[in-house]
Amino acid sequence: MMVTGAAGMIGSHLIDRLLRDGHTVHGLDIVPLDQANNLREARGSPNFHYTQGDIRDKATIERYFRPEASTLYHLASVVGVRHYMEDPLSLIDIAIIGTRNFIGLCEKHNVRILFTSTSEVYGRNPAVPWKESDDRVLGATSVDRWSYSTSKALIEHMLFGVYRKSGMPMSIVRFFNVYGPRQNPIYVVSQSIYRALRNEAPELYDGGRQTRCFTYVGDVIDGVVRAATDARAVGEIFNLGNPTEVAIGDVVRLCVEHSATGVTPIAVRSEQKYGAVYEDIERRVPDVSKAHERLGWRATTSVSDGIALTVKWARDNPWYLSP
Numbered sequence: 001m002m003v004t005g006a007a008g009m010i011g012s013h014l015i016d017r018l019l020r021d022g023h024t025v026h027g028l029d030i031v032p033l034d035q036a037n038n039l040r041e042a043r044g045s046p047n048f049h050y051t052q053g054d055i056r057d058k059a060t061i062e063r064y065f066r067p068e069a070s071t072l073y074h075l076a077s078v079v080g081v082r083h084y085m086e087d088p089l090s091l092i093d094i095a096i097i098g099t100r101n102f103i104g105l106c107e108k109h110n111v112r113i114l115f116t117s118t119s120e121v122y123g124r125n126p127a128v129p130w131k132e133s134d135d136r137v138l139g140a141t142s143v144d145r146w147s148y149s150t151s152k153a154l155i156e157h158m159l160f161g162v163y164r165k166s167g168m169p170m171s172i173v174r175f176f177n178v179y180g181p182r183q184n185p186i187y188v189v190s191q192s193i194y195r196a197l198r199n200e201a202p203e204l205y206d207g208g209r210q211t212r213c214f215t216y217v218g219d220v221i222d223g224v225v226r227a228a229t230d231a232r233a234v235g236e237i238f239n240l241g242n243p244t245e246v247a248i249g250d251v252v253r254l255c256v257e258h259s260a261t262g263v264t265p266i267a268v269r270s271e272q273k274y275g276a277v278y279e280d281i282e283r284r285v286p287d288v289s290k291a292h293e294r295l296g297w298r299a300t301t302s303v304s305d306g307i308a309l310t311v312k313w314a315r316d317n318p319w320y321l322s323p
């Protein structure tokens with residue numbers, strides 16, 4: 001098995017799962033292995049092999065690629081609003097050039113691709129819940145936040161194109177606000193837990209009224225593996241999300257409660273942080289009936305339980321809470 005984005009939150013959990021299932025796993029990430037804290041468990045396994053490199057570099061990809069592997073889980077991506085608002089050009093280069101290189105190799109060697117897309121693909125379509133076949137409703141190209149959505153959607157087009165042309169097996173999953181242990185503390189759940197456990201006030205954006213469908217990473221890994229291995233998933237897209245909507249303010253309060261440190265969130269306006277051209281999406285809700293019917297998958301971890309598991313993990317791993 002090959003996993004790109006190996007050092008990231010979802011990639012590292014996926015690698016641990018694949019190793020537990022008895023697979024040999026080849027990970028790739030731009031992060032040097034000795035700095036990849038998320039791979040602390042995997043590093044000890046004789047079945048884990050790692051390549052450090054940038055997926056934009058064709059020579060790196062060719063050195064890394066294993067033609068005998070059954071599956072490429074392609075997760076490497078720039079992630080996080082702040083990053084793609086800062087440098088949309090790099091985001092697009094990494095997404096498009098990197099993925100194009102992999103598609104060529106997978107097509108040549110008939111390796112199945114599992115691609116991790118995003119709920120951002122739907123943009124601000126107001127008609128929630130979203131089915132996989134629903135429209136994309138996006139803002140102007142002068143608004144940088146849409147670069148992430150567009151680059152992921154373009155990769156989906158590339159994958160459908162090659163699947164229809166040559167039959168290269170591929171499946172796509174669209175995640176909805178995944179959180180859990182090991183997440184970089186720049187997202188609402190991870191940042192609130194990180195700050196609360198360090199006795200710092202979590203930030204509460206725009207009154208916390210927007211809702212999200214927060215999905216625990218353990219649930220997502222199970223869905224990813226099903227989508228990558230089930231024959232009925234070939235040539236298909238699946239929403240992988242917990243359909244229960246929760247207000248962001250409630251999530252921040254749950255993080256504070258489970259951390260039991262008594263800090264009080266501070267109010268922040270997203271305009272202050274990202275500038276006036278930032279366009280937020282009020283609601284993002286998945287219709288997960290397709291994943292349920294075809295893959296037998298559904299998210300089973302409540303937000304409160306998932307936050308409790310994440311807080312416990314952070315307490316048990318002090319390296320995560322260091323500055």
Ligand SMILES: NC(=O)c1ccc[n+]([C@@H]2O[C@H](COP(=O)([O-])OP(=O)(O)OC[C@H]3O[C@@H](n4cnc5c(N)ncnc54)[C@H](O)[C@@H]3O)[C@@H](O)[C@H]2O)c1
Pocket residue numbers: 004005006007008009010011028029030031053054055056074075076077078079094098116117118119174175176177178179184
């Ligand atoms: N976490 C979520 O809520 C969420 C939602 C929708 C989609 N996704 C997708 O899931 C995947 C994994 O996300 P995550 O939450 O684990 O994010 P993450 O940031 O923890 O992991 C992404 C990894 O990609 C690596 N990477 C970035 N650029 C690279 C490059 N040029 N070459 C090699 N490696 C590179 C990073 O170093 C990082 O380790 C991504 O494709 C992301 O777009 C995540």
